[in-house]
Amino acid sequence: MEQKLMKGNEAIAEAAIRAGLKFYAGYPITPQTELPEYLAKHMEKSGGTFIQAESEISAINMVYGAAGAGIRAMTSSSSPGISLKQEGISYIVGSELPCVIVNVMRTGPGLGGIHPSQSDYFQAVKGGGHGDYKMLVLAPNSVQEMYDFTIDAFDIADKYRNPVMILADGILGQMMEAVNLYTPATEKFDKSWATTGTYKKRKHNIINSLYIKPEESETLNKRLQAKYKIMAQNEQRVEIINPDADIMLVAFGIVARVAKQVLDDAKSQNLSVGLIRPLTVWPFPSKAFKTAAKAYLTIELNSGQMVEDVRLEVNGRAPVHFLGKMGGKVLTVDDIMAKLKQIAGA
Amino acid sequence: MPLKFKKPDSLTDIAMHYCPGCTHGIIHRLVANAIDTLGIEGKTVGIASVGCSVFAYNYFTCDMQQASHGRAPAVATGVKRSLPDRIVFTYQGDGDLAAIGTAEIVHAAARGENITVIFVNNAIYGMTGGQMAPTTLNGQVTLTSPYGRRQQEGHPVRMSEMLSTLDGARYIERVSVHNPAHIIKAGKSIIKAFEMQLRGEGFSMIEVLSTCPTNLKMSPVKALKWVENNMIPFYPLGIIKDGSVKV
Structure with missing residues (x-):
């Protein structure tokens, strides 16, 4: 197996490409910037799109569009930038789109500092944006796990049509360790819901989180909660x-x-x-x-x-x-x- | 008797929620007609925004995504870059495009995203019930500019002129739907914008001056006159930028 000395941020980027990432949008912020830098250099070669967006808000909404188009999409940031993404994350959950979101945590509140922290735990696991929702949140503790969990994250996201977050911190993002590199076998997921064009062969697909009638809004919320129950039963991981x-x-x-x-x-x-x-x-x-x-x-x-x-x-x-x-x-x-x-x- | 006029195929049969006299229905028809004319319904993905046109996803027969407030150009970017051979358009109002979504429209244009933007400017917030828009005219009374829009409320923004300074913007035109002649002209401009996207020419935006009789507190006919007499002098009609390849 190929082994390489990598920063945690780079390991996530490499794993994402190998997991079939085809769209990334992000915005520079310390201590995660090596992640977009790596993708800027390597994504085009794998047939993917890298965009440095004008803001974290725009980046998460680009991911919404790409995920809705049925391809594997990711964004990453550090704490203040993740705060900016919260509305978009809520829309992604409400529209039941799969994507991966990386938070390489720094200190807060406010601009905080660029040193490592775990103070975004509540934001990550209790919701973060508006509405009743959950993300599956993976917490690696080594550069190898940054790699492994990223590969798994895309499959989990596709399986449940729900965003998955990699919750790391400044040390994990910046430190270098040897990583075993491998390319996973790509699992096929049904994406017949995606907006890829009807080609007049089916009724139009709509990616949406607006349910103006209370009964319909309740139906969506019940479906989400039922999904979280299944996720809670099947996806717990612990050492x-x-x-x-x-x-x-x-x-x-x-x-x-x-x-x-x-x-x-x-x-x-x-x-x-x-x-x-x-x-x-x-x-x-x-x-x-x-x-x-x-x-x-x-x-x-x-x-x-x-x-x-x-x-x-x-x-x-x-x-x-x-x-x-x-x-x-x-x-x-x-x-x-x-x-x-x-x-x-x- | 031969059929002279019918609903475009690219509009669904769902009854629109728009108020009587609102021109969103006309603009929806122009967009759907452009899609029909070019035969691109099957490969088009529309992006609805937040505002009165939020339910646009129910009215077009093509695939649709509903974007958060102001972010339609970012969502369109995600779709278009993922599926470059599809035709992607956004349908946005003035609050969505010229206030909360200013950054997204500016940078989509700056990147020269190969998308078509339909920008509906009616100088007021409709969905929330008549508040000041970024395009509300100087002196115009709204619920949040009750003394008429003054210096302290800020001056109206001419988005088309502003965006035309960007190298990435290829085609920008302002049209109006205040009378049949202008409706026909607006329809041609929308077709041209979609044709440019089909040729891969980059970012195009058609700004459509529109009416909101309900919140302008005018009859539909008076609201159309108001556009002609008050909006057009401030927002002059015509091609603001044309970098299209001559065909």
Whole structure:
């Protein structure tokens, strides 16, 4: 298998091309800019279209048009730019179009900073735009996973006709690791709903999210919620290490990489510690929380967002602690060990 | 007796929701007639916008997408670049194109997207009930310019002239539907714009001066006169830019 040293942002771009990406529109913003740069260079060769749009708003609406035309489409940005895309994402959900959206998170609120963060968790998993909706949200923690999850994202999006988000952060986007490159077998999905021209052989297709009659709007919403129920049943992904441990760490993305180091240190200090790492943060991997742990420690690069989902799953059976870091610095092994010792009463 | 006039094949049988006297129906017919004339119904994709024409997707028999407010040129770009041999048009009102969607129309024109834009300018917001539009005339009273449009409300924007300065814009013409002669002329201009797209010549826009009798609070006939006497002096009719290949 071909191996290459790549930045996380580049790995997403390469994977997308190999997954059959034929339309990309985006706008430069740190720390994801290598992604459009890579596509600008390589997409034309694969017969795709790359557009540097005039804004993130325009970019997501171009993706709406391309996805509605039945081809694989993607946009990417970092936190403030993802905020700008929210109306468009809501329209894409409402019109049941498949696409992939990448958020390489930086700090907020406002212009924030360009350092890594996980403070867009709520925005990604609870909706973000207007209306009742969900995106399937994949949370990689390595450059290889940036690649693998991107390949999967296009199939999941097509399967459910729903946008899929890759939720990464500035470190994952910028760091370089060796990546195994491969080209997936392309699965065929029915796209008879796409606006490709009637050629007078069928009634016109309409891509739309406007349902002015309450009954029709209710029907759409019920259909979406039924779809999310199926997605929640079928698409949960999680990595669990030491499921029988006394204290379970819960972490996603780059923080989970730090957490894995913590497991080694904890063992040498006779602490029984495990890790639950959601690979999908929506649907949240509820099945992973059927443990006999005496306590949970959720660690995040924010003020405490995923911890709310952990508390819902644990539902009072054990205390759920939180350790967070805001502003762009990353939690260290020492930070987490200190908190673990405090919880363990050691 | 031979049939002299009929509904274009490219319009569905669904009853339009437009108010009595509104000229959207005429403009829909002109667009559908252009599609019929060129025989492109099967490979055309239309983009409806937000405003009174939001339901345009129900009225044309070709495939349709409904865009969020102002973003029709971006959506059209996504469709056209994905399916370059299809014919793609947007149908947008003045609020959609000249206010909230200013960036999208400017940059679609700047990129020279090979699409056709039908820009319906009636100088008022119709769908929301008569508020000031970017094209509302100086001094014109609306619900959000109750003292008449003044300096502080901003001056009306001549989009066609503005866009004509862009190298990517190939054909821009302003027409009107205030009388039968002008309706016929407008229809020819719309056909020309679609023909240019068929030849791959790039961005074209037909601005159509239109009426909203309901929100102008005039009879349909008076509203047509108002276009002639008030709009046309500010928005002169004619070809503003013609970079078409002479055929």
